[in-house]
Amino acid sequence: MRPTIRASVALSALAGVLAVPAVSAEDRYNLQQPVTHIAAEIYSMHTLMLFICLVIFIGVFGTMFWAVFKHRKSKGAVAAHFHENTTVEIVWTIIPVLILLGMAWPATKTVIAMKDTTNPDITIKATGYQWQWGYDYLKGEGEGIRFQSVLSTPRAQIDRGEYKGRNYLLEVDKPLVVPVGKKVRILTTANDVIHAWWVPAFGVKQDAIPGFIRDTWFRAEKEGVYRGNCAELCGKEHGFMPIEVHVLSQEAYTAWVAEQKKQMTQAQEPANAAASAATAG
């Protein structure tokens, strides 16, 4: 009876330690779940690199630790005298080059794919400010929509130790909204210093440089909410200007665009009324 109880206590303790609420083990130890083909390519490329490094690690340090334990003076080991071997040097130069070529091939393909921003469905400009993002829908469905996107985490949570929400420091008042499955080209620029627009789940990071336009692209394959951060030190609130992207179905996106346009027209109306009142008077 007792061994079984002990075993089940041990098992539940183990389960308790391993269980991480709301976050799977993978999320804590690896790149975020990819939501674009590019991010998936990066994810598997990283896994491949890890595997290759692991093999080399085991080879090199297996050898080293073998020597550490066996070739000790205290074990009576007598030092050999060899101290060079040209063949061996050539071999362990050429083999790494071949391994590197194997790594470079998939990487080259992905670099070229990441750079291809042609034929987007929607083009959005993301402008980095100290310390928030501004979004301008420049071309494609939603053209003309523009708004600022500001951190919405209450200061009380940051400064006064109030209980932190799940999306602490990763939530904004007005998120970027895009349709699923469409190629979105993001132009980046900045208003003041260099910022960087980064959404890990998309595999996208692009510096936002004042006075210059850069671009990148993504095609989100899954609806959902994806969060990122500014990725270039830009002053005191660098850690407080996140990116939040809502990927909607095509229908929901169209509805959102219509809603935004309506709000923009409504915002115009009081201004129009004032303008016509001024001209009338």
Place this chain on the structure above:
Amino acid sequence: MSAVPHDLAHGHDHHGDHHHPTGLMRWLTTTNHKDIGSMYMIFSFIMFLSGGVMALTIRAELFQPGLQVVQPEFFNQLTTLHGLVMVFGAIMPAFVGFANWQIPLMIGASDMAFARMNNWSFWLLPPAALLLLGSFFVPGGATAAGWTLYAPLSVQMGMGMDMAIFAIHIMGASSIMGAINIVVTIINMRAPGMTWMKLPMFCWTWLITAYLLIAVMPVLAGAVTMVLTDRHFGTSFFSAAGGGDPVLYQHVFWFFGHPEVYIMILPAFGIVSQIIPAFARKPLFGYASMVYATSSIAILSFVVWAHHMFTTGLPAATQLFFMYATMLIAVPTGVKVFNWVATMWRGSMTFETPMLFAVGFLFVFTMGGFTGLICAIAPIDIQLQDTYYVVAHFHYVLVAGSLFSLFAGAYYWLPKWTGHMYDEKLGKRHFWLSIIFFNVTFFPMHFLGLAGMPRRIPDYNPMFADFNELATIGAFGFGLSQLLFLYVVIKCVRGGEPAPAKPWEGAEGLEWTVPSPAPYHTFEEPPLVK
């Protein structure tokens, strides 16, 4: 001193005593490479502790989500100065200190070629350090633009930035003069019979490092001067409005910056190449290969700088070139690792503290090398750039790399410098505490970076909390363990078991032919090297 002819009837030592000031004046006016080497090392340890306090303050803030300890502006000052102090105040001067003490001893020279310039090289550093650390206390505080000081953010900063620029200029001048000294000394003052292929590896790596320093420190000076003129003299190097480009700063900075990191690791390779053969009682495997590999690394280091800029919007062909060139550096670096392991293989090893640190270096530095290779893959770097993965990578190569090799060399040569054996038990304890706490601090940072935590932020989402907590605990453990090193060194300076000329059975080199402690003047007559 070296201008005095050696055959004076009344003897050189007697003559030396007359001209040998004591007290403060001795240290201010010394041209002796041993004195200057000691001053460099004491200075660098003081800077290491001050940079360490900054790091611990950073880690204290990052212990938990939320802002508890410091405000974001000050947090950024701390990260910036931690980097500048550790790079320019701790690691580089420490290696120069080793160069000063060891190069003349290892090549059989009486001193450095330019002994007076050597004094000036050192004494430039304390004022520079005062400028840098003093910048915390001026209005606006220290610069908070990151140790990389990217424009336009650095152009925005207060007068702390100008103090940092001035300090960097001064430290750069010190490094350049020191490097010239090292090159001229090694080329011209080797003892008869010490051909190039008999030069100790520590001297080879420092010779190559010195060329890197001379090549790139002026480039850094150029970069920060352009920032200075953009700030105060109406230029627009980095401002689009005036026809400039912020990315130009990054190109110029990293053209310096990448060779700089090799400047910080090549002497480490040299130290480890002295220690492993000594404690394996077996010659260094592949001496010629090691020289070629070090030279290849140095040459390649000039053509990889833009791997720090993969997210700036470089054209695809540029990204590919820099990716390939960066990956290529793994080849000569790997050759060196294999050669060290081959030196250990079928040796007769003992594991006194220097060997512990050297083998520890090999293990942990190589891990840093792997993460560097992973970052070299441009698409992967898009995800990892500016995250804690990069912080983990460079701390693995700089702390477990450079710092551990400095500890290894310190324990190895302390008997020569002081005449006493250090406390072996405490030394070993320092090693084990350091390597364990180091890994507790920095290994979790790989996961943080992969999971999406950016760097240079004082606060973060709770999903990053547990690894941050672990890193902070490790950091405090690591930091406190370094006080043990301080204790061991002070204890050794003051006394201990008398050290013979060659305390390490397998050690080779001219430095082990002079008594311990090494006399104030050594090799006044150059030895003949067979």
